[in-house]
Amino acid sequence: MRNIREEYGAPSLNADELAANPLDQARAWVDEAIAADLPLPNAMTLATATADGRPSSRTVLLKEIDDYGLIFFTHYDSRKGGEIAANPAVAVTLFWQPFSRQITVTGHTERIDAQTSRDYFASRPRGSQLSAAVSPQSEPMERSELIERIVRLEAELDGGDVPMPEQWGGYRIRPDEIQFWHGRPDRLHDRFRYLPDGEGGWRIERLAP
Template identity: 45%
Template sequence: MNIADLRKSYEKAELNENASHADPLQQFEQWLQEAIAAEVPEPNAMTLATVASNLRPSTRVVLIKGYDARGIVWYTNYASQKGQELAGNPFAALQFHWVELERVVRIEGRVEKVSDEESDAYFHSRPLDSRIGAWASPQSQVIEGRTVLVTNAAKYAAQFMLNPPRPPHWGGYRLVPDQWQFWQGRKSRLHDRLRYTQEGDQWLRERLAP
């Protein structure tokens, strides 16, 4: 089949101004909970886009680990490529794509590190092998082979036993949104697309052409 011939008609739902929440966080929570209830694969997976000092963008998939009025939280290695890019340019974009529900959520804003207390609490809630893995992987660095990871994991498992501390290079980030977009697929490519833009303490909700 010619890849250009692949297409789908989106007809599962609609998104209009009257039925959507005035607060984008409430709209996001509703859609996230509906994705979880629908048992879509990894509803907590989101694409994170950052921009390096040379203005080249890069993306990767991370997992949301918390959200509230302060923003969207995930955890990672601060020395990784994304960590280095955020250190130089603390603005980023997130995207959730729930294919089965024909929905996309896009979020943009400034990124900050969460507190040490928040990072410690989450780190110690992780399975032991994940905590060891945070020490074992020099994320984004070139390594000679998988044996480097296996050797490092064995080394730190022996060193820390059952109580590995949080590595100083590992912790959480929070994206503080100043713009949200909610996209609902519709028939004939006339999709529903609502944008929320922060204006002071309020959110301006507007419909965008798809």
């Protein structure tokens, strides 16, 4: 690992090329990653922490960036859900290696409304719906038990729609800081931080790499 040296060759990124709103800027970078067919262009590392500050992280999929924040879906009674309930402060990182780009976000989570979660749940493939319905996410469990639960549920449903589990749904991360990192040669990377300007907008500052 010590001998791996990546040279980042991305062209320069200047403040005047950035959107005034960091959510618009984030959407633009995600859209470019999707358009370029990068693998898992919407995967992000989500860090949560217990009330006393013990952190944990995992990958989740970003499903929407709306006017207020970044939305992902999960089980509310998972480990991350429990930590968010005790401490809504989170951080996420998105990284696109071929573009030498990273976005980091810190903010606070809130549950999105159940109807929006139900609409999204209904759009998922049936297999994903079934596994979400039977999986007590983050609890110890044998695979055979999961499969048995799916078989039982399929029999109960008899071809009917899979109802969204009560403890499943979306979270919105409302950012209080977003950083955009753009790899440049010789480690002279471009970094910009958005912070609230106190008047409902954002101010942008360049940071040392």
